[in-house]
Amino acid sequence: MASDLSDLLAPELIVLGLQAASKKALFSQLGALVAPTLGVDARVVVDGLTAREKEGSTGFGHGVAIPHARIPGLPRTVLAVVRLAHPLDFGALDDAPVDVVAAMFSPPQAGAQHLKALARVARRLRDRALVAKLRGAGSPDAIYALLCDHGVRDAA
Numbered sequence: 001m002a003s004d005l006s007d008l009l010a011p012e013l014i015v016l017g018l019q020a021a022s023k024k025a026l027f028s029q030l031g032a033l034v035a036p037t038l039g040v041d042a043r044v045v046v047d048g049l050t051a052r053e054k055e056g057s058t059g060f061g062h063g064v065a066i067p068h069a070r071i072p073g074l075p076r077t078v079l080a081v082v083r084l085a086h087p088l089d090f091g092a093l094d095d096a097p098v099d100v101v102a103a104m105f106s107p108p109q110a111g112a113q114h115l116k117a118l119a120r121v122a123r124r125l126r127d128r129a130l131v132a133k134l135r136g137a138g139s140p141d142a143i144y145a146l147l148c149d150h151g152v153r154d155a156a
Helices: 023-038 042-055 112-125 128-136 140-147 149-155
Strands: 009-018 059-061 068-070 078-088 098-106
Touching: 009 023, 009 140, 023 042, 023 078, 023 098, 042 068, 042 098, 068 112, 078 128, 078 140, 098 112, 098 128, 112 128, 128 140
Parallel strands: 009 078, 068 098
Antiparallel strands: 078 098
């Protein structure tokens, strides 16, 4: 199903209560978080996120951001979801600080696949009721269940 993100979301890459004082600090922590799972150097992740963010903010409103980067050596697109302990200024279009971050990483050659995955993630996170549930989720498993259709049925 198009709204199911289980093909992208890595359960070990869901973190609640992450402390970050700036976008730079957030990107450093994301690099450290995802590098072991992705099998890449954390610096490559940080540099990719930073370069993309310089093109324009990935904060798309209502407290949500989707920073993303193309990372050499990845076999597939992977999504990490972080709920920040304290909202962070992301330069979003609506000026709302961000507390829900869905970071997406794709192989450089992904092309249309990267854009389609990004659109799917954005579609899900545009749903304010879902984002409210993500903010209230008590565990990484609960967030996984909310973002993966089969998990929602199992959790009901």
